[in-house]
Amino acid sequence: MQLFNIYDKKLLKEKLMNETFKRITISFYRYVIIDQPHQLRDELYAEWAALNVFGRTYLAQEGINAQMSVPEHHWDEFMLRLQARKYFENMPIKRAVEDDGKSFYKLKVKVRNKIVADGLDDGTFDVTNVGRHLTAREFNEALADPNTIVVDMRNHYESEIGHFENAICPDVDTFKEELPAVEDMLKGKEDKKLLLYCTGGIRCEKASAYFKHKGFKDVNQLHGGIIDYARQIEAEGLENKFKGKNFVFDERLGESISGEIISECHQCGAPCDTHTNCANDDCHLLFIQCEACATKMDGCCTDECKTIANLPMEEQRALRKGKLKTDAHSVYKSRLRPNLKNLRNQKV
Incomplete structure (x- = not known):
């Protein structure tokens, strides 16, 4: 069986648009030591291709970072196979907020040095010493604390269309740039309560450990990121403190959280978040x-x-x-x- 895609983008997109079944868009990640990521890559590609799964997955010795769409009729088998692997047992799965099933049109599984490019030397600090994970309710309560600093750990083009109230949104293009930029912005504020958030939580896992290493004493992160925050506030009837749209790294490029448009067209200035x-x-x-x-x-x-x-x-x-x-x-x-x-x- 071939372990890579051989068809062009136009053909794959046409095939996706003609599908008559529903797909479920999900994301998940985990920092876990993977002994043979290349071998696992081939196994996962073959397994997921057989189930007609699309999406983008990065594997490294430090773990997995995945965003994908799964045919609804293969969902149970997909989850059974995923959870059966020792690395991914009891894996928390985040479902898309707005999902038309057209988020991905092909399957990509790649092995990288890291599952998120952060530019850090992990050997210099304890990457497992992460911040406290907060639920949506706890995050809302922490936002009301005047001793709190909330930081958006995403890139500028993500925070531009949506962010939490009063959040610091660094004007950076990459996560690698953001870590030292935020550290510099927060010098002298190591005693403040630090709230971190990102799309699904993976960037905050690494960032919280980094800031604890840098001397910040009260580091907290939004568990499950913006995606799970949206699910929790709806399920529990909580006040929504996130304004605008959540940027996502697939064909949709965004999903509305509050229904508000807080950004402008870059060419004419009209309200727009597309x-x-x-x-x-x-x-x-x-x-x-x-x-x-x-x-x-x-x-x-x-x-x-x-x-x-x-x-x-x-x-x-x-x-x-x-x-x-x-x-x-x-x-x-x-x-x-x-x-x-x-x-x-x-x-x-």
């Missing part, structure tokens, strides 16, 4: 774009990208092989990537 990737294949900048601007700009972030995206495919390919290929770094890194911040502050 992320998209620039239609220029040589850019693919992730930004917020309303329907009107999507039509006006043909799904692109700048006029330069619009011009390139509307060229015949043969000319686009020629550009990649010639001038565009050699100039790509100077054009896209100096002009287009920083353009996201320009788009926020200076509408085009």
Whole structure:
């Protein structure tokens, strides 16, 4: 059996849209020592492919980080097989808040050095000495404490469309950048109650251990992240302290938590929380774009990208092989990537 995908994106998406059954979008993670991650990778790929499971899973010697969609009619078998493995016994599963079953269109299982890129040397501190896990009710109560500092441990494009009230939302592109940035922002506040949150909890697992190592005395994290917070407040009738949409790393790019739109289109400033990737294949900048601007700009972030995206495919390919290929770094890194911040502050 082949242990990788051989079909193109367009065909896979068409097949997904034509499915007549329902899918369940889930996520889970666990820090656990995996002796042979490459062997486990092949076993999981074969097992999940047979069940028609889609999604993205990262394995490392330190554990697993998975987001996927499971056919509803295979759900029981999927869970039975997952829980039967010693590494994943009693695995907490988080279900998507808004789920149309179209979150993933293919299966990817990859082995990496870490399940989350954090840039840390784990040998320098105890990664198992994590912060206190809080339920949604406990998290709400802690938010009311004036001695509390709440920090969003996600990237700027995630917190821009949704975050907790009064949260510190660092303007960073990666989790690796965020850890030292937050540490610097909180210097001298090591005695404060620290509340951390992220999408599903995995980044806070590592961050809480890191901040305890750095001398913070009262470190807490939202157990299950924003995803499980949304489930708990609905199930228990709690007040929702999260405003806006929760960014997710699949085809949906977001799920509404409060029904509010707290962000703006990066191009015209209209209320909008819809992320998209620039239609220029040589850019693919992730930004917020309303329907009107999507039509006006043909799904692109700048006029330069619009011009390139509307060229015949043969000319686009020629550009990649010639001038565009050699100039790509100077054009896209100096002009287009920083353009996201320009788009926020200076509408085009």
